[in-house]
Amino acid sequence: MRVLGINALFHDPAAALVMDGRIVAAAEEERFSRRKHGKRPIPFSAWELPELSARWCLEQAGLTPAELDAVAYSYDPELARPADQLGLNDPWDHLRQEYARRAPEFLAEALPGLDPAKVRFVPHHIAHAASAGQASPYPDCAVLVLDGRGECGSHLAGRYANRELAVLGTQSLPDSLGLFYEELTQHLGFLRSSDEFKVMALASYGRPRFLDRLREYVHLEDEGGFRARPVPWSSLVPPRAADAPWTQDHADAAASAQACLEEVLLGLAGRLHERTGEETLTLAGGVALNCVANTRLHRDGPFRRIWVQPAAGDAGTALGAALHVAHQKETVEAMPTAALGRGWSDDELRAWLERADVPYEEPADIADTVADELARDGIVAWFQGRSEYGPRALGHRSLLAHPGYAGNLERLNAVKGREEFRPVAPMVLAERAA
Template identity: 40%
Template sequence: MATAVLGISAYYHDSAAALLLDGQLLAAAQEERFSRIKNDAAFPTRAVDFCLAAAGLQPEDLTAVVFYDKPLVKFERLLSTTLATAPAGFGFFRAAMPTWIREKLWIPGKLRKAVPGAGEYLFSSHHLSHAAAAFYPSPFERAAILTVDGVGEWSTCSYGTGRQGVVSLDEELRFPHSLGLLYSAFTAYLGFRVNEGEYKVMGLAPYGRPRFAEVILDKLMQQKGDGSFTLDMRYFGFLSRLCMTNERFHQLFGGPPRLPDAELEERHLDIAASIQLATEELMLGLVRQVHAKTGESRLCLAGGVALNSVANGRLLREGPFKEIWIQPAAGDAGAALGAAYLGHLASGGEVSADTGRDSMRGALLGPEFSALEIEEALTGSGLKWSLLEESALLEKTAAALAAGRIGGWFQGRMEFGPRALGSRSILADARVANMQHRLNMKIKFREGFRPFAPAVLAERAGEYFDLAGQSPYMLLVCPVAENQRIENVEVEGLARLKQVRSQIPAVTHVDNSARVQTVDGERNPLFYALLKHFEAITGCPMLVNTSFNVKDEPIVCNPEDALRCFVKTDIDFLAIGNYWVEKV
């Protein structure tokens, strides 16, 4: 009998839904794309509706609905922590209670009400959901699995194996000892928003010197021989207060937390560099232990910390595993996918590894829109537009990009996960020296220090980057090849931003690295064809690829979102479906 299983994550951050039909991944999307609320934590009603519509199903057609963790076990953690830190923890408990009383304690009933008539309603555990999302869509028949995040129910890190279609977790690190929460504490201390600003810390790190790394590793924790650690909770506030750090932490790192709009000082740059290096070293320690204990040659990664692409690059280059596969939606959104896989197996289904190729479909799992829907959005928009043949659209787009123009690229199914991979993208020429500044200031309206990623033809990536294998999901940072670099007189801090460091300066970070997306003709044939057209004109096989959105907004989902973003930014043109759009 055919199985249809819906996985759901919700109520913490980045809620999502994912649907498997007979064990095949059919659709997945984050609620934020529909609600237009960044990292929306609400129940993913619109994402659920999309997944069902994509499969042509009604709720009663579902074999199972699976929630990605166990809410009552989380509630137990909240109660236990409050009692352990009493009376200091009661303020935190009081602040948390309204959402628990209103929503989180009643998730079983919410599932039945929101998705009525399904065959059964199941609950996975948080890190098991991450592990399933890491292993089952991977190209490996067997592998070690490592999941690292802030916290699930109690687990903050776990490892195990995937073998013969079965995921098992063997050991865990438990709350409050958490690499994800450690990184988030520094994110908050540096004036960025937790669960969103971690990317900014990673991007800021190369501007500083890691002079506080030993302080982090020696003072804030006790490391153990098995790669695990315990945090010294005297420096943190998140057990009993509504803040991540405390005065003892602030004294250790030279002052109070940075205000969100305050100027970045040298100390801030150095702290970012230090927590990034400490995170990399801790991840390397964990990975080496996982390799030693499992004996596997391949590794699957998931959990929010697995989105740290700089650390991932080091794991691939310096770690003991021959191959690494990282779930593209490594955070809680992807846990909905893991929950769906576990529900499929619980319903008697099987998952077979497609060795050599993952089953994520290029992460292009979201909505797509017809020419009629696009034209309806264009009509009355006040924009100048025309319908082209696909070949003409590719030629015109490539020529415009080669001329230094910046383009919106809205094609096919929306990406699942935090990265734009060539379906909801803003594109530009990586060879233009001031392109990073233009994109940050005039298009994205975000901090000027933040880098951009290259999307490069997979077969030519080795000419430009020291990258072993492929990186189709933009989750690996690697060095720019030596023969592409330009020598500079070294300067310090944010002054490094103004230096041209390579032949592809718009995608070369100040440490001569790049977060690479390799593009092949199977995962995204249209985007691949565009890169080939650009290569034919310029000889360069890559483009700047950044997400089609502005600061503090989700990636665009539908044609109306794309047109709004196009109009209120300095994007020069928009290629949406086969329509070419310009401002009047």
């Protein structure tokens, strides 16, 4: 079965192709359009499709749109309700639903030859769940999905048994851990639905002194699920303008929100473990991009193993939707690698370098050459193979620097144009990885 997965409605538009149960390609539109996140998550952009990444996926398999058996769209407009009924202040959300309903005709126009009757709507959180539970190497696992919103909810808890999903719990809007974190992101002067990772980083410089206040608005509910209502952030800390310096109060607000989020996540994971008895927890949804919270779950939670979809945000629903539809007809294989995106041959790279008049050399042992450069305190741009699926640089598109030299954190942040409080990731030998 040949299934093209599409994420388009909110942000991070992406496409993924599954053929005969095997993942062939997956990539975000931003890797082709060079627009960060592909587009902004506003109702007026909901009609925009990941045309470039979809065409690229088909090219990788030598397929035409007419040869597809199905297109899996990671949102089901039939499950949606008006925003005011969901407790959301989004007066133009009805446009988003209308664009979703018309997705088959939009896709047929973008991909000439596609039969619009082949478009299948997959519930948003089911697509997220499949991107974790069906893509992971563990056919039997628990799955936890947390994000800003789907059709009418913000959370799914379930269990995969031999790749078959049983939904055990959901959370209705307006309660949303993702929206809770987004609102603070905006209050702190960062870009909402984009810069939440900056709040996570800023939290490491603060103390959770507002945690008790936040628990009044965000906490587990005794009967299951959680409550996450709008927090009056201005009563805790003043808002920060985007070009203003951050203060200790801002860092303390970030630390408090991070601690509150982790408390609820641990509680949800504990309940899910009690119900399933599984050793493995798989995670997806934008909240699962919070690597600090994931580390806390691994360290203090009840599960022996945690597997996180690298494209945990909405981009990953393209893959999840495709896997979900394919699994209805055939056995699907686990995600073999995160390097599912675009790559170039050596000849193509040489042509690009020569066209740009960039001097280059081809060392016999590139690892040895790079090690020498790092030892001299140089910064290396490492580019190899296909690009990663998801927002994290996982060794195919990375900047490298020697951690033994003081000041390299600041140097890397300066090179990348990032805030001074942003962290970098460690790189270790495979045999030393836990």
